[in-house]
Amino acid sequence: xxxxxxxxxxxxxxxxxxxxxxxxxxxxxxxxxxxxxxxxxxxxxxxxxxxxxxxxxxxxxxxxxxxxxxxxxxxxxxxxxxxxxxxxxxxxxxxxxxxxxxxxxxxxxxxxxxxxxxxxxxxxxxxxxxxxxxxxxxxxxxxxxxxxxxxxxxxxxxxxxxxxxxxxxxxxxxxxxxxxxxxxxxxxxxxxxxxxxxxxxxxxxxxxxxxxxxxxxxxxxxxxxxxxxxxxxxxxxxxxxxxxxxxxxxxxxxxxxxxxxxxxxxxxxxxxxxxxxxxxxxxxxxxxxxxxxxxxxxxxxxxxxxxxxxxxxxxxxxxxxxxxxxxxxxxxxxxxxxxxxxxxxxxxxxxxxxxxxxxxxxxxxxxxxxxxxxxxxxxxxxxxxxxxxxxxxxxxxxxxxxxxxxxxxxxxxxxxxxxxxxxx
Ligand code: AMP
Ligand code: GLY
Numbered sequence: 277x278x279x280x281x282x283x284x285x286x287x288x289x290x291x292x293x294x295x296x297x298x299x300x301x302x303x304x305x306x307x308x309x310x311x312x313x314x315x316x317x318x319x320x321x322x323x324x325x326x327x328x329x330x331x332x333x334x335x336x337x338x339x340x341x342x343x344x345x346x347x348x349x350x351x352x353x354x355x356x357x358x359x360x361x362x363x364x365x366x367x368x369x370x371x372x373x374x375x376x377x378x379x380x381x382x383x384x385x386x387x388x389x390x391x392x393x394x395x396x397x398x399x400x401x402x403x404x405x406x407x408x409x410x411x412x413x414x415x416x417x418x419x420x421x422x423x424x425x426x427x428x429x430x431x432x433x434x435x436x437x438x439x440x441x442x443x444x445x446x447x448x449x450x451x452x453x454x455x456x457x458x459x460x461x462x463x464x465x466x467x468x469x470x471x472x473x474x475x476x477x478x479x480x481x482x483x484x485x486x487x488x489x490x491x492x493x494x495x496x497x498x499x500x501x502x503x504x505x506x507x508x509x510x511x512x513x514x515x516x517x518x519x520x521x522x523x524x525x526x527x528x529x530x531x532x533x534x535x536x537x538x539x540x541x542x543x544x545x546x547x548x549x550x551x552x553x554x555x556x557x558x559x560x561x562x563x564x565x566x567x568x569x570x571x572x573x574x575x576x577x578x579x580x581x582x583x584x585x586x587x588x589x590x591x592x593x594x595x596x597x598x599x600x601x602x603x604x605x606x607x608x609x610x611x612x613x614x615x616x617x618x619x620x621x622x623x624x625x626x627x628x629x630x631x632x633x634x635x636x637x638x639x640x641x642x643x644x645x646x647x648x649x650x651x652x653x654x655x656x657x658x659x660x661x662x663x664x665x666x667x668x669x670x671x672x673x674x675x676x677x678x679x680x681x682x683x684x685x686x687x688x689x690x691x692x693x694x695x696x697x698x699x700x
Contacts, residue, residue, distance in 0.1 A: 277581065278303040280334055281317065282324050282354070283345030284310050286608075286641035286660040287566035291345055291580075292316045293637070294573045298581040305337065311651045312627075312640025312659075324349045327357040334363050341366065343584060347423055347563050350542075351377035366584040368542040368562050372533060375540065376562035379419045379459045389532040391525055392556045394549075396461035402446040405458060409438050415463040420445050422454030426490075426502055427615075431463065466551040467512040467696070468558065470568045473526060473546070474583055476592035477539040480530045481583075482522070484575055484599040485513035486568045487696065492615060494692045501615045502657055505693030507605045507668055508571035511700035512550055521548065521555050529560070541587050570639050570660045571604040605675040605694050606662040608641070612688040614656035621646070622653045622685040629681040635664040636678050653684055668697040 277300050281292050289312050295301055296316040307330055309319030322329045324346050334342055342358060344350055344367035353370035367373070374381050380398040385391070394417070399405040409416070418441045420428030428451045432438035445455040472483040486508035492498035525546065533540040545561035545568070564572075573580070577598040586592045611618035620642070630638045639662065642655015661678045665671030672694040679689060 277301050277340040278305070278338060279581065280305045280307065280330075280339045280342040281309075281313075281345060282307055282330060282342065282349060284308050284313070284324070285345070285566050286639040286657065287564050287569045288345040289313050289639040289641075290569045290573045291343060291564065293639070294576070294580045295343070298579045300579070300581050305333075305339065307333070310640045310654070311643040311645050312638070314645075325352065327352070327354045330354070331358050331361050331363060334358065335361065340364060341581070341584060343367070345563060347373075347376055347561065350562050351423055364588060366542060366588060368540050372538045372540040372542075373562040374538070375533065375544070375560045377423060378421050378457075379559070380421045380457050382560050383459055383461070385532055385536065386557060389528055391528050391532070392554060394462040394464050394556060394558075396459050399446075399458050399460065400456065402442055405442045405446065405460060406439060408460060409435060409442065412438070412460070413462075414438070417461045417463050418442065418445060419459040419461065420451040420454040421457035421459065422451070424451035424454045427451070427500055428454055429500070464549045464551050464556060464558075466549045467510070469510045469513050469517075469548045469550060470506075470565050471513070471521070471546040471548060472565060472568060472572055473544050474587050474592060474597070475530055475540050475542060475544050476587040476590045477534065477541050478530065478590065479592040480526050480544070481592055481595065481597050482518075482526060483572050483597060484508055485510040486565070486571050488565065488568060489690060489693055494690050499615055501610075503565075503567045503608065504610070504690045505605070505607045506567045506571045507672065507694045507697065508568070508575060508603065511668065511697065517550060517555055521546070525555065525557060566641075567606045567608060567660050570606040570637070570662050574604050574637055574662055574664060575600045575602065600664075602664050602666055603668040603671040604662055604664045605668065605671040606639075606660045607675050607679050607689055607693050608657050609659040609661060609679060609682060610657050610688045611642075611653055611655070612686040614688065618656055619686060620653045620655065624651045624653060624658070624682065624684045626682040627651060630678070633678070636674065637662040638678075638682070653686070658684065658687075668694060672697060
């Protein structure tokens with residue numbers, strides 16, 4: 277088979293690495309890819325938003341399966357464009373990707389089908405939102421409706437902060453048209469868990485749990501980022517939690533989408549908060565998480581291409597997912613200053629040390645080749661260093677050991693990825 281992967285981050289590197297393990301696959305393309313993905317795939321300089329060009333490429337090169345990694349093309353309808361041309365593609369159609377593309381949609385869906393989530397109101401008029409805030413309990417959470425690079429959520433401790441937040445989102449349009457509509461929701465406390473799943477429209481198969489660290493600084497301080505590190509499994513994702521979610525969240529979400537005429541095929545990523553009143557949905561994503569994928573896929577035993585095909589063909593009920601009985605930790609190596617302002621273009625040393633190190637992985641997020649053919653930094657998040665271990669503590673020690681193998685100017689990382697492991 278020939279497989280095309282669309283995207284260019286650590287998530288797509290992990291997907292490419294996993295696809296490369298499949299005995300069914302003899303050629304991988306990635307658009308646009310990065311310097312690390314180039315080890316498994318021929319990188320093609322087409323952006324993820326150029327749907328027609330991508331489909332034409334897939335046709336011309338007789339690609340058998342295209343896998344979409346990123347949220348923007350999914351929400352923009354790339355799957356519909358591929359399907360209209362008779363191309364096999366893994367991911368939700370536009371009318372289903374709205375599960376991630378509109379927070380107002382997903383909240384209304386959960387309300388309608390009694391799926392546990394925070395209480396909320398939606399607004400299209402900033403004056404109504406401001407009026408509502410006058411009697412609301414603080415802290416409170418403001419969410420821009422649309423995609424905002426994971427940054428469209430504001431947690432406000434005071435009325436003044438919340439008023440300023442409404443202005444930023446709805447009047448100043450800090451997140452662009454994502455702020456035409458807004459969700460204001462109850463602030464919840466508890467442990468956060470990420471659960472990724474494969475869905476074929478009817479059947480859902482849950483992958484192993486993981487947890488992200490979204491803040492830039494140690495102690496979960498500083499600005500929200502795309503994610504600074506992950507671990508898997510989450511020690512807080514107990515059997516009871518799993519049973520509850522299976523009954524009240526996972527299958528009900530898939531069934532709700534089908535009932536709405538928006539059959540979902542692809543990945544549903546459940547962002548969960550384990551509250552005192554039980555697990556609740558923080559958000560849905562319609563694609564693999566990044567960097568969650570970098571700890572989940574290295575532990576997965578299945579041939580991922582078989583699972584992708586089963587989702588497309590509606591035969592996922594015939595597949596059981598299997599995960600190794602171990603743990604993995606990923607520490608993101610970023611450019612100092614991320615997520616605000618940072619320099620790039622620095623040579624990266626030490627990547628070769630991962631080649632023969634079993635259970636150690638370096639997934640590239642923002643890298644490229646310079647004119648000399650050397651790999652240099654090319655983004656805020658540069659690399660994800662993942663290591664496995666027999667348990668979470670061993671995996672964490674291994675991952676931090678491996679971060680020392682890598683060197684580049686302005687290298688920045690958090691030193692407390694997996695701190696929750698000690699609190700379990
Ligand atoms: P989201 O993009 O919706 O997952 O939100 C980003 C982050 O904001 C989440 O990972 C949580 O840490 C936080 N968050 C979102 N919604 C809430 C909420 N209702 N209560 C508390 N924290 C929240
Ligand atoms: N790590 C969070 C996300 O992928 O949205």
